[in-house]
Amino acid sequence: MSGGQPDLLRSRAALSRLFEPSDNVGLALVAAAGPVDALRVATGSLRAGNALIREVTEELAGAGISGRGSSLAEALARWAPRVPDLAPDRDLATISRAGGELLTPEDPRWPEALRDLGLGMPLCLWARGDLNQGMPALGRTAAVVGSRDSTGYGASVAGDLAAGLVVQGWSVVSGGAYGIDAQAHRAALAVGGGAGAAPTIAVMACGADRYYPAGNEDLLREVVRRGILMSEVPPGSSPTRWRFLQRNRIIAALSAVTVVVEARWRSGALNTAHHAAALGREVGAVPGSVYSANSAGCHRLLRDGSAVCVTDAAEIIELAGPIGASADSAEAAHQEPAAVHDGLTIEDLLLLDALPLRSGSPVEKLASVAGLSVPAVRAGLARLELENLAVRDGLQLWKRSRR
Amino acid sequence: MSGGQPDLLRSRAALSRLFEPSDNVGLALVAAAGPVDALRVATGSLRAGNALIREVTEELAGAGISGRGSSLAEALARWAPRVPDLAPDRDLATISRAGGELLTPEDPRWPEALRDLGLGMPLCLWARGDLNQGMPALGRTAAVVGSRDSTGYGASVAGDLAAGLVVQGWSVVSGGAYGIDAQAHRAALAVGGGAGAAPTIAVMACGADRYYPAGNEDLLREVVRRGILMSEVPPGSSPTRWRFLQRNRIIAALSAVTVVVEARWRSGALNTAHHAAALGREVGAVPGSVYSANSAGCHRLLRDGSAVCVTDAAEIIELAGPIGASADSAEAAHQEPAAVHDGLTIEDLLLLDALPLRSGSPVEKLASVAGLSVPAVRAGLARLELENLAVRDGLQLWKRSRR
Numbered sequence: 063m064s065g066g067q068p069d070l071l072r073s074r075a076a077l078s079r080l081f082e083p084s085d086n087v088g089l090a091l092v093a094a095a096g097p098v099d100a101l102r103v104a105t106g107s108l109r110a111g112n113a114l115i116r117e118v119t120e121e122l123a124g125a126g127i128s129g130r131g132s133s134l135a136e137a138l139a140r141w142a143p144r145v146p147d148l149a150p151d152r153d154l155a156t157i158s159r160a161g162g163e164l165l166t167p168e169d170p171r172w173p174e175a176l177r178d179l180g181l182g183m184p185l186c187l188w189a190r191g192d193l194n195q196g197m198p199a200l201g202r203t204a205a206v207v208g209s210r211d212s213t214g215y216g217a218s219v220a221g222d223l224a225a226g227l228v229v230q231g232w233s234v235v236s237g238g239a240y241g242i243d244a245q246a247h248r249a250a251l252a253v254g255g256g257a258g259a260a261p262t263i264a265v266m267a268c269g270a271d272r273y274y275p276a277g278n279e280d281l282l283r284e285v286v287r288r289g290i291l292m293s294e295v296p297p298g299s300s301p302t303r304w305r306f307l308q309r310n311r312i313i314a315a316l317s318a319v320t321v322v323v324e325a326r327w328r329s330g331a332l333n334t335a336h337h338a339a340a341l342g343r344e345v346g347a348v349p350g351s352v353y354s355a356n357s358a359g360c361h362r363l364l365r366d367g368s369a370v371c372v373t374d375a376a377e378i379i380e381l382a383g384p385i386g387a388s389a390d391s392a393e394a395a396h397q398e399p400a401a402v403h404d405g406l407t408i409e410d411l412l413l414l415d416a417l418p419l420r421s422g423s424p425v426e427k428l429a430s431v432a433g434l435s436v437p438a439v440r441a442g443l444a445r446l447e448l449e450n451l452a453v454r455d456g457l458q459l460w461k462r463s464r465r
Numbered sequence: 466m467s468g469g470q471p472d473l474l475r476s477r478a479a480l481s482r483l484f485e486p487s488d489n490v491g492l493a494l495v496a497a498a499g500p501v502d503a504l505r506v507a508t509g510s511l512r513a514g515n516a517l518i519r520e521v522t523e524e525l526a527g528a529g530i531s532g533r534g535s536s537l538a539e540a541l542a543r544w545a546p547r548v549p550d551l552a553p554d555r556d557l558a559t560i561s562r563a564g565g566e567l568l569t570p571e572d573p574r575w576p577e578a579l580r581d582l583g584l585g586m587p588l589c590l591w592a593r594g595d596l597n598q599g600m601p602a603l604g605r606t607a608a609v610v611g612s613r614d615s616t617g618y619g620a621s622v623a624g625d626l627a628a629g630l631v632v633q634g635w636s637v638v639s640g641g642a643y644g645i646d647a648q649a650h651r652a653a654l655a656v657g658g659g660a661g662a663a664p665t666i667a668v669m670a671c672g673a674d675r676y677y678p679a680g681n682e683d684l685l686r687e688v689v690r691r692g693i694l695m696s697e698v699p700p701g702s703s704p705t706r707w708r709f710l711q712r713n714r715i716i717a718a719l720s721a722v723t724v725v726v727e728a729r730w731r732s733g734a735l736n737t738a739h740h741a742a743a744l745g746r747e748v749g750a751v752p753g754s755v756y757s758a759n760s761a762g763c764h765r766l767l768r769d770g771s772a773v774c775v776t777d778a779a780e781i782i783e784l785a786g787p788i789g790a791s792a793d794s795a796e797a798a799h800q801e802p803a804a805v806h807d808g809l810t811i812e813d814l815l816l817l818d819a820l821p822l823r824s825g826s827p828v829e830k831l832a833s834v835a836g837l838s839v840p841a842v843r844a845g846l847a848r849l850e851l852e853n854l855a856v857r858d859g860l861q862l863w864k865r866s867r868r
Contacts, residue, residue, distance in 0.1 A: 082815065082836040139838030143829055219755055302818035304811065349752030349764055352622055352776035361752055364767055364774035371767035371774070373755035408707065412485065415705035426546055433485040435542030 073097040074166050074186040075150035079296045080104055080141050081185065083308035087137035089181050090121035097185075105145045110134060125181040153188075156297040160271045161286070162190035171197050178341050179315050184294035188270040191290035196260035198233035203263070204378050205235040205317035205338070207331045208242025208324040213356050216242055216324030219348050221249035223321060226375025228254035228261045235317045237309065238264035238285070242323045242331070244278055251284055260289040263316065267301035267309040269293055274301050307333055314338035318382040321346040321372055325359030332359050339368055344381040346372035409434060413442040414451055417462040422455025476500040477569050477589040478553035482699045483507055483544050484588065486711035490540035492584050493524035500588070508548045513537060528584040556591075559700040563674045564689070565593035574600050581744050582718050587697035591673040594693035599663035601636035606666070607781050608638040608720035608741070610734045611645025611727040616759050619645055619727030622751050624652035626724060629778025631657035631664045638720045640712065641667035641688070645726045645734070647681055654687055663692040666719065670704035670712040672696055677704050710736055717741035721785040724749040724775055728762030735762050742771055747784040749775035812837060816845040817854055820865040825858025 074097050081088035081104075092100040094117035102108035110118075118134055130136075154164060165172055165187040171194065176183050206224050208216055224234045224246040234250040236243040247262045254261030264285045266274065270293040273279035285291050294312060295305055310330065314320050314337035322345070325331040335345045347369035350357030363369035372378050406414065409432075416432035417423070423431070429439045443460055446452035455461040477500050484491035484507075495503040497520035505511035513521075521537055533539075557567060568575055568590040574597065579586050609627050611619055627637045627649040637653040639646040650665045657664030667688045669677065673696040676682035688694050697715060698708055713733065717723050717740035725748070728734040738748045750772035753760030766772035775781050809817065812835075819835035820826070826834070832842045846863055849855035858864040 085836070136838070140832070140836055140841060143832035143839060144836060147833055215754065300818075302815065304815050304818065348755060349760070349767065349774070350754065351618065352751060352753075357752070358776075361774050361776050364752065365776075365780065371752070371764050373761070373764050373768075377768065412705065412707050415703075415707065429543070429546035430550055433488070433543055433547060435539070436546060438543060 069098050070168055071154070071164055071166060072150045073101040075153050075164055075296065076101050076148045077104065078185045078188070078294060079148055079150070079153065079299075080144050083184070083294050083305055084182050084311070085137070086122060086125065086127045086181060087118065087132055087134060088141070089183075089185070090118045090125070090127075091134070091137075092185065093121045093181065094118045104138070104141050105148070106138070106142070121181065127181075153296045153298075156271055157188050157190070160190055160297070162188060162270055162291075163193060165189050165193065165292075173197060173200075173316055175200055175203075175317075176312065176315050179311060182311060183315075184312060187292045187294055188296060189290060189292035190270055190286045191260060191263075191288075191292075193290065195258065196290050198259035198263070201318045201382060202231060202259065203233045203235050203317045204382070205313045205320040205334065206242065206246035206323060207236055207313065207320065207334050208322055209326060209329060209331065209356050209359075210239050210241040210243075211356070212241035212245065212324050213354060215350060215354070216348075216356055217245040219350075220245040220323045223323065223348075223372075223375050223378065224249040224262070225253045227378060230375060230379060231258065232375075232379065233259045233289075234262045235313050236262070236264060237306075237313060237334075238266055238274070238278060238282055238291070240275055240277065244281055246323075247281055247285055247289070251281075251288055254288075262289040264289070264291045265309055265312045265316065266291060266293040267295070267305040269295055269297040269299040271297040272299075306330060310334040311337040311341075314343055315341055317343065319344040319346055319378050321348065321378055322360050322363060322369065323348045324350065324354075324356040325363075326355055327358045327362060329359045332363065335363055335369060345369040346378055346381055348372060409438055410442050410445055413439060414446060414462070417446075417452055417460060419462050419464075422459025422461040424458055425460070428460065472501050473571055474557070474567055474569060475553045476504040478556050478567055478699065479504050479551045480507065481588045481591070481697060482551055482553070482556065482702075483547050486587070486697055486708055487585050487714070488540070489525060489528065489530045489584060490521065490535055490537060491544070492586075492588070493521045493528070493530075494537070494540075495588065496524045496584065497521045507541070507544050508551065509541065509545070524584065530584075556699045556701075559674055560591050560593070563593055563700070565591060565673055565694075566596060568592050568596060568695075576600060576603075576719055578603055578606075578720075579715070579718050582714060585714060586718075587715060590695045590697055591699060592693060592695035593673055593689045594663060594666075594691075594695075596693065598661065599693050601662035601666070604721045604785060605634060605662065606636045606638050606720045607785070608716045608723040608737065609645065609649035609726060610639055610716065610723065610737050611725055612729060612732055612734065612759050612762075613642050613644040613646075614759070615644035615648065615727050616757060618753060618757070619751075619759055620648040622753075623648040623726045626726065626751075626775075626778050626781065627652040627665070628656045630781060633778060633782060634661070635778075635782065636662050636692075637665045638716050639665070639667060640709075640716060640737075641669055641677070641681060641685055641694070643678055643680065647684055649726075650684055650688055650692070654684075654691055665692040667692070667694045668712055668715045668719065669694060669696040670698070670708040672698055672700040672702040674700040675702075709733060713737040714740040714744075717746060718744055720746065722747040722749055722781050724751065724781055725763050725766060725772065726751045727753065727757075727759040728766075729758055730761045730765060732762045735766065738766055738772060748772040749781055749784055751775060812841055813845050813848055816842060817849060817865070820849075820855055820863060822865050822867075825862025825864040827861055828863070831863065 220242045236246045250262035268274045273282045320338035347360040347363040412432040453463045623645045639649045653665035671677045676685045723741035750763040750766040815835040856866045
């Protein structure tokens with residue numbers, strides 16, 4: 063092989079087929095030796111020297127990883143069965159035919175947010191869509207995730223949140239699954255697209271050339287056309303449970319906030335939320351009926367303090383950014399007609415409640431009823447009259463104004 | 466007047482008519498001089514000496530109170546108009562005719578929890594119901610409060626929570642209002658009563674001889690009959706906004722946990738929640754639809770961290786007591802059918818997902834698909850076969866078991 067970028071690309075392509083996602087030994091090997099030599103070691107064409115083995119061990123120790131399967135020897139044994147299947151040029155051709163590319167950490171378009179995964183950062187991303195203009199700015203992405211068997215309520219909220227985020231220039235990340243994920247992608251596409259960041263990003267657990275689940279094919283094609291679809295596993299890969307679980311860490315890492323819209327007590331969406339929390343990302347959960355099993359997981363997150371309650375897109379954006387800016391907007395969103403007593407002092411409130419509705423009372427009576435001194439009542443009546451809350455009813459009598 | 470209990474009772478009865486709830490100067494005067502002399506000073510029959518004035522000032526400073534209306538001179542001026550109306554014997558006779566009593570802090574039945582209000586502790590409680598057996602044990606009371614214009618959802622949750630609490634031997638405190646309050650009282654009465662603590666306690670903003678609102682008269686009569694109805698304001702008093710707000714501090718102080726079931730963005734129930742938080746009591750909020758204005762106040766409490774998400778009575782009880790005890794019960798309440806892969810190691814999960822459903826694969830193929838070494842596949846197949854998750858399909862071929 064000759065040096066330079068093409069080699070890096072081909073090596074990472076091959077390694078992404080050799081290693082399962084989050085294969086820590088593999089990732090430590092890449093960190094220690096670089097992708098090109100890591101591939102040569104992993105495939106057995108270069109023997110790992112003691113220095114390299116020590117470096118890999120240190121990388122793993124630095125990431126706090128030990129235990130079964132975490133020695134280089136064990137890892138070589140599990141990589142060996144896949145070596146005959148490696149065909150990086152074929153995989154690169156496949157993604158290219160699908161209109162996509164292989165993004166690597168060496169690429170300036172690589173999402174910087176993924177670096178927070180440390181050793182767990184994906185080796186590469188097989189990606190389709192507008193990777194040049196579409197990659198969202200750091201901190202303007204939110205994951206909207208949840209149950210596949212969503213309720214009408216959950217689907218509706220997912221749609222409203224996603225649409226609200228895209229209207230504010232945010233990108234909506236999700237997993238392309240049925241239910242909440244699909245609704246989030248769909249609503250994001252309905253509102254946005256065209257210039258600027260992709261309205262939505264689907265992070266898949268299968269190869270980026272596949273449409274899984276089949277029922278979402280049309281939707282996922284539209285995500286490719288106007289958003290971004292990506293996966294860390296190479297073209298043709300099946301979605302396995304392990305890949306689903308690991309895929310969730312990418313969704314969490316890409317997103318400034320991860321919002322769980324609906325989730326059962328046990329749900330993959332909670333796994334995404336925990337990844338987000340572990341990364342120090344903000345986590346939001348949408349409240350729902352206490353009678354809905356599909357909200358039980360959200361309530362669990364709220365209850366144990368793992369998530370903040372979010373009810374609209376503005377609250378999601380507020381979670382990501384400096385608080386305070388949106389406190390006013392929250393007040394504005396909940397405008398209620400001002401009550402007549404808004405802004406009154408305690409004394410004037412006591413006096414207002416002491417004023418009769420029908421026939422007026424004298425000042426002395428008002429003082430007794432309100433529990434105020436006579437001078438306080440006189441001063442208060444003057445203020446309430448100005449506010450059109452009290453009116454005279456005869457010479458020295460006062461009553462409530464009928465406004 | 467002669468000394469002793471009757472004087473204390475009469476004096477507190479009179480003072481409760483002279484002072485509005487939480488009249489800090491009045492309460493400081495009682496703290497400094499005792500109820501009997503406080504009444505004499507407050508009614509002008511005893512002149513406050515410099516020593517007493519200093520003591521009152523110190524009481525107020527100790528409670529962090531200053532500003533307008535907080536000098537004894539100002540207070541005397543606001544009390545004066547009510548002096549002619551004082552008739553403690555008449556008030557005591559009225560509560561007695563209604564089958565009630567005046568409870569004072571000197572009474573062994575006085576709810577100890579109220580002492581946490583410090584200077585703001587009520588002077589006395591005009592109370593009806595079974596005050597001898599019915600007063601609940603400290604820490605086994607929960608306030609269930611919320612909007613008057615509750616939705617069907619809110620009413621249903623309030624009822625379920627109250628019933629669940631009473632079944633566990635708890636007392637449900639509320640404010641006797643329409644909506645959530647009424648539903649909480651009603652459900653508590655439907656489940657409990659008879660021996661032991663009162664199933665429910667209504668803390669009123671009007672006199673304990675009155676039924677307010679009128680539409681709740683039957684319910685409130687039943688609360689008197691099988692629970693406890695109480696108020697810090699004397700018989701015949703009207704419910705004013707000030708008294709409603711101050712009444713809320715009593716609800717909060719009586720309750721180990723205050724739960725807001727439904728509340729608009731601005732709601733009196735939030736005031737009760739803030740009182741509870743200020744007292745260091747636990748606050749719970751019930752989640753609901755993000756589209757319901759009646760849940761916006763609950764979500765606000767959840768969002769700003771003022772309340773913990775609660776969805777059933779067990780979670781309320783858990784809030785009050787040592788956590789952990791109920792973590793198991795929460796798991797139990799959300800039992801879901803175990804998935805086939807529950808408890809599998811990552812390696813076995815990878816292998817399980819690699820096993821074909823129809824025609825079997827050889828070990829080498831499985832190793833490549835799963836990303837495991839050949840020995841790891843052999844060991845894993847043995848385990849999965851034992852678990853009835855893998856079966857042989859011919860001599861050296863394996864597939865998924867159709868269980």
